[in-house]
Amino acid sequence: MVDRMSHVDSGETVRGVENLVEAAQLRQTCATWPTGVAAVTSAGTDGVPVGLAVNSFTSLSLEPPLVLFCAALSSTTWPRIRAAGRFLVQVLAADQHDVAEVFARSGGDKFAGLAWHRRDGLPELAGISAVLKCSLVEVHTGGDHEIAVGRVEAVETFGKRPLVFHDGAMHTLPLPRVAGSGAEER
């Protein structure tokens, strides 16, 4: 199938063109870019905890403090986060591969069997590397995704090394080499 998309050509004009790159090729190329893995969680109007795994999280602005993530239109969790209007971005720690896998699966109770508590009513997982509490301030369209912009209201870091996603697999960073310290995992 040929999609139409907006494209800035070498003449700096915006026009509709055919997709020039196959989706699989684009996915494979973008997978060369290493990222962290975050669980974005919220609580529906019924208070039920919901969440999904994302690697599209990024910082956007310091003044005002904004971050973003991209949610697939196919996500069943994103409409609930959008309706709630607030969410937690939780940077997963190096030993949380299993948590990432749970949050990357659609449907079911993703919190069953995991340790978690509520932070201002929002579900926060135990053992994470960092958390950002956000209110949803903007949603932009982006092809088959939506771009969710959150205003950061609170942050906390826990000094844990992060989980890394690269080439379609989860990795951990090597321990830093600090002369004479015998650097240890925290």
Ligand SMILES: Cc1cc2nc3c(=O)[nH]c(=O)nc-3n(C[C@H](O)[C@H](O)[C@H](O)COP(=O)(O)O)c2cc1C
């Ligand atoms: C490492 C990793 C990163 C992901 N990043 C995103 C992302 O940025 N946005 C997104 O919508 N889905 C992302 N996904 C896929 C969702 O986590 C997955 O589709 C999940 O099943 C959605 O669940 P839901 O239907 O409950 O929303 C990612 C999955 C993995 C494993």
